[in-house]
Amino acid sequence: xxxxxxVEVTRQSFAERIAGARVTAVRLGKxxxxxxxxxxxxxVGQRVGDATRRGKYLWLPLSADxxxxxxxxxxxxxxxxLGMSGSLAFxxxxxxxxxxxxxxxxxxxxTLRLTDPRRFGAVVWSEALDGGAAGKLIAGLGLEPFxxxxxxxxxxxxxQRRRVAIKQALLGGDIVVGAGNIYACEALFAAGISPxxxxxxxxxxxxxxxxxxxxxxxxxxxxxxGSTLRDFRDAHGMxxxxxxxxxxxxxxxxxxxxxxxxxxxxxxxQRSTFFCPHCQR
Ligand SMILES: [Zn+2]
Numbered sequence: 001x002x003x004x005x006x007v008e009v010t011r012q013s014f015a016e017r018i019a020g021a022r023v024t025a026v027r028l029g030k031x032x033x034x035x036x037x038x039x040x041x042x043x044v045g046q047r048v049g050d051a052t053r054r055g056k057y058l059w060l061p062l063s064a065d066x067x068x069x070x071x072x073x074x075x076x077x078x079x080x081x082l083g084m085s086g087s088l089a090f091x092x093x094x095x096x097x098x099x100x101x102x103x104x105x106x107x108x109x110x111t112l113r114l115t116d117p118r119r120f121g122a123v124v125w126s127e128a129l130d131g132g133a134a135g136k137l138i139a140g141l142g143l144e145p146f147x148x149x150x151x152x153x154x155x156x157x158x159x160q161r162r163r164v165a166i167k168q169a170l171l172g173g174d175i176v177v178g179a180g181n182i183y184a185c186e187a188l189f190a191a192g193i194s195p196x197x198x199x200x201x202x203x204x205x206x207x208x209x210x211x212x213x214x215x216x217x218x219x220x221x222x223x224x225x226g227s228t229l230r231d232f233r234d235a236h237g238m239x240x241x242x243x244x245x246x247x248x249x250x251x252x253x254x255x256x257x258x259x260x261x262x263x264x265x266x267x268x269x270q271r272s273t274f275f276c277p278h279c280q281r
Contacts (some may be wrong), residue, residue, distance in 0.1 A: 002082040004145075004178035005218055005242075007056045009225035010082070014090035014112060015051040021107035022047055023062065029102030030119060033083060037133055038125030042073050048107060049077070052129070055141045055177035057081050058088070059129045060105075060112075076127045078105070079134040083120030089113050142175040145218050150176055152208030159207060162199035168269050169199040170214070178218050182242065182249045185274050187213040189248045194280045195273045196266075220245075248274040 002010070026040035049061035058080040064073035080088065094111040097104060103114040103123045114121060126134035142158075143150040158175040159166065167188060170179040179187060188195050190213040193206060202210070221242050243250050247257055251274060252265035261278040 001084050001180070002056065002086065003180040003183060003221075004053075004056055005183075005221035005225050007058060007082060008053055008222060010088050011051050011053050011058055014088070014110075017090060017109055018048050018060075018107060018112060019050050020047065021109035023105060023107055025104070025106040027097065027104040027106070029097060032102055032114075032116065033081070033120050033122040034124050034133075036123055036125050038076075043105075043125075046073060046075070054129065054138050054144075055173065057134075057138060059134065061129075074127070076125055076132070077129065077134070079122075079124045079126055079129070079137060080114065081122050081137075082114075083116060083118065083122065085118040086114055086116035086121030089115070140174055142173055142177050145176055145178045145215050150211060150215070152204065152211045155211045156202065156204045156207035159199040159202050164199055165195060165268055166193060166197045166199045166202060166210075167195035167273055171269065171271070176214060179214055181271050182246070183214070183217050183221065185249045186247055187217045189275060189280060190217060192279055192281065195268065195275050197281075248276060250274065 023043050023046050026043050028036065028040060043062060046062040046064050049063060052059045059077055060080065061077040063075045082088065090110050090112045092110045094104065094113050097113070098115070100115050100117045101113055102116055102119060105112040114123060124133050124137070126132040128134065129138070143154065155175065159169055162169045167184050169175060170184040170187070171181065173179075185195065187210065191206065191209040193202065193210055224242055224245065248263050251263045253262050255261070256263055256276040256279060259276065259278045261276055263274055264277050266273050
């Protein structure tokens with residue numbers, strides 16, 4: 001599943017090239033998780049702005065010219081999500097759409113294409129990122145991990161209100177976004193915190209360490225994605241590359257890199273958790 005670092009690296013792969021382009025055609029394939037919610041033809045002629053990211057969503061602003069207003073075109077943007085298996089590629093010569101290519105945004109600078117075999121991804125038109133359809137989808141998201149407001153104090157206060165295991169609180173995404181399964185396991189290992197610890201029992205100093213570990217783990221994944229961008233064709237390749245450098249994730253039974261205790265795997269909320277029973281308390 002594409003996680004925040006993969007989505008951010010995807011954004012960086014096309015944002016500069018597509019900015020300022022004009023939409024020349026929109027092609028829809030099979031239905032995705034949510035409908036576009038807008039007449040595709042009205043997007044033709046609109047200008048693409050700067051692509052941004054919020055959580056695992058990408059936002060592509062589109063603006064209609066004043067002189068095109070007579071045709072009923074309305075400025076807004078496209079909110080994109082890669083779902084379980086989606087990937088976005090921007091190309092000068094995308095070729096004919098394949099069986100799993102379900103959205104094309106053709107522009108004067110190239111075509112942005114969503115390929116999504118399982119179709120849990122989506123492209124949704126919205127009048128604004130913080131309003132309309134997009135506003136509803138992003139309303140419950142927690143802070144961005146690199147937001148200066150994401151501090152140990154904030155994390156500690158948020159965890160004080162939870163009774164669930166700390167890994168579940170991180171995965172929820174309503175305190176901080178980006179700590180998906182791999183990255184939550186790695187951050188807890190880096191901070192020396194048991195994934196089973198009840199959220200409200202985490203001390204203030206340990207919350208400081210955890211906030212730093214979440215930021216550092218995601219920064220490391222981003223750096224890895226940036227350096228391997230040319231080599232990976234989709235987001236899964238990048239997750240695989242990160243896992244090769246993982247301290248605990250996917251390493252059940254292998255020795256801890258710090259203390260050599262065998263790494264354990266447990267299931268929390270139907271997801272595998274990997275941890276060192278000696279280093280993480
Ligand atoms: Zn250990």
